[in-house]
Amino acid sequence: MKPLPALELVTRLEDAEWLDPVAKKVRKVVKRTVRPRWARDILHGVPIGHPVHPLAVQVPMGSWISAAILDAFPGNNRAATVLVGVGAASAVPSAVAGFMDWSQLHPQQQRVGLVHAAANITAVSLYTASLVARTNKQQGAGKVLAFLGLGAVSLGGFLGGHLSYRQAAGVNHSEDIPHRFPSGWQALAPLEDLPEGKLHKRAVAGLPLVVFREADTVNVLSDVCSHLSGPLHEGKLKGASLSGGLTGDGGEPCVVCPWHGSTFSLRSGEVQAGPATARQPRFETRVTGGLVEVNLPGAG
Template sequence: MKELPLLNIVTSLEDSRWLDPVVQGVRGAVNSIVRFPWLRDVLHGVPLGHPVHPLAVQIPLGAWTSAAVLDAVPGSERAASLLIGVGAISAVPSAVAGFTDWSDLHEQQQRVGLVHAAANVTATGLYLASLVQRSRGRQTHGKVLGYLGFATVAVSGFLGGHLSYRQAAGANHTEDVPHRFPVGWQPLAPLNELVEGKLERRMVADMPLLVFRQGDDVHVLSDVCSHLSGPLHEGKIEERGEACVVCPWHGSAFSLRSGEVLGGPATSAQPRFSTRVVDGAVEVSLPGAG
């Protein structure tokens, strides 16, 4: 079965560089408004272990879908208006979380995400206009505006699906590591070859690993950042209650000891490898591999 022509239009948005000036302006505004690291972590969904936006958007989508159904039922105008209002109010925190995630994406993702956000803003505006018309007793005009808003939300949802599934925004980019790494202990390197206090990249079983030696202790994580596949060995070491590695692309921070997220935008922990030294050689294994 052939893909829908609409998909070609959406795909072309990924390379639409004319959107970049707007992207830069909006991204700057978002970073100025949502500037506290703890707030960004909450909005990214670090405490939840996955992005907040897909969860938060269920409220306005559910309310507006229910309102569309009720608008087709005679005598349900008041209930439909109430649901439209609930959707409009709940769209605000959803949008804040979405814009926060969007500000830490790749350029191609941000171009599609910008149009996705514009569609959501347009839909919300149509719903607010619908409420105004309904409050003036113009129920037919209000319903027309409501259905226009619902159609716009549907287009936005298609863009959001493209962003999430075709472009993998918000996905865990290390989910495949346990499925690809072999079971059991694997040779890494002689201990004396590893430079103490330096982030290094080593390949084991065709998989890039981040290696950091502290004396006789060797910390090993997947070198691919779970946020958007950034090369962690090109990052830096920081102390955030414990030693962590900071991704060079978007600033996600991971504990070298456990791999857990110590700072977003990443929400998924890095796969952490167990290590041991046998006859002067470091070996690694991944719990749950295979």
């Protein structure tokens, strides 16, 4: 079966460079609006382990779809009006979370995301107008505006699906590592070949790893950032001195992704700061006869 013609139009949006100046301005507004790191992490979904936006949109979408069903039958004006209002109000926090995620995406993803946002803003505007019409006892106009809003938010949903499932925005880009890495202990490198207190890249079974040595302790994570596949070994080292000891400014050593600033503990792989929400695969290590070996639990 051939894809729908609309898919080709959406694909063209990925290369629509004319959207970049608009995206740049919107990014600046988003970054100025939400400054605290803790607020950004909450909006990204760091505490729950996945993006907040796809979860939050269920409330306005569910409300508006339910309102459309009620509008199709007589005698449900009051209930439909309440649902339209709930959807319009709940769309605001959902949009804030969505813009926060969008601000940390690749240019091709941001172009599609910008049109996705425009469709949803149009939908919210139509539903707000519908709510005003309904409260002024203009039920016919309110229903027409609501059905137009449903069409707009459906278009936005289609673009959101493309963004998530075709362009892989918001997914865990390290999820495949355990399925590709061989089971059991694998040779990494002689301990003496690994520099102390620095980020170092190694490959095992064709998969890139980021290595951080603390004396005789070797910490190893997947080098592919779970957010958008950034090379962690090119990132900044945080919380550790060049000699491998802690600096005393914040605890355990962390790596900051060079692309979007996601921060991971080098000892556990846990997310310390977003936009990443999924932890990095962490490899167990041991030193046998001077040779460092790694093992990924659950691999294979």
